[in-house]
Amino acid sequence: MIGFLYFRAGLCYKPFMSKTVNIAKKTSNALCIKAGTARITKRKDYLETAASRRKWVTPAFIIQIDHLNDDKGLAKLGFTASKKVGNAVMRNKARRRLKEAAKGLFNQYGLAGQRYVLIARTAAIDYPFDSLQKDLQWALVKLAQGADLKPKVSKHDAKA
Secondary structure, eight states: OOOOOEEETTEEEOTTOSOEEETTTOOSSOSOOOTTEEEOOOHHHHHHHHHTOOEEEOSSEEEEEEEOOSSSOOEEEEEEEOTTSOSHHHHHHHHHHHHHHHHHHHHHHOOTTEEEEEEEOGGGTTSOHHHHHHHHHHHHHHHHHTGGGSOOOOHHHHHO
16 A cells, blocks of 8 residues: 655655655655754744744745754754634645645755744635745745845835
């Protein structure tokens, strides 16, 4: 029986089989995001990422970024949805859509040594998937360029 693969702590597991396969060696269409990424599992990591104050806001999600201070050079990903998004079914759907959009894009646009948190918004549930991917790609490129670090010009300063 051919099982599907899923991502868990750096390994791809095949259900109904006892053998584990290292992600770096597996090149099939596995559901693993990429070999150089890991998941954020601790609340402390989510809070540290939020404290960095680096973010990019889109209609469907908010992406936060923080630099990791470890020597592994892996990118870490976290996905969350608050109760504002809806009930548990809607929150899970929004998170699953963000995870699916992130799979293809973090291989190309994600930076090693960074921690990313994607926060689902209510629009993520019904947002067109291709637009979701385009927004995520745009946000990753802009965060890599440091566009969120540019000083904001207030209306008061612009008049002077």
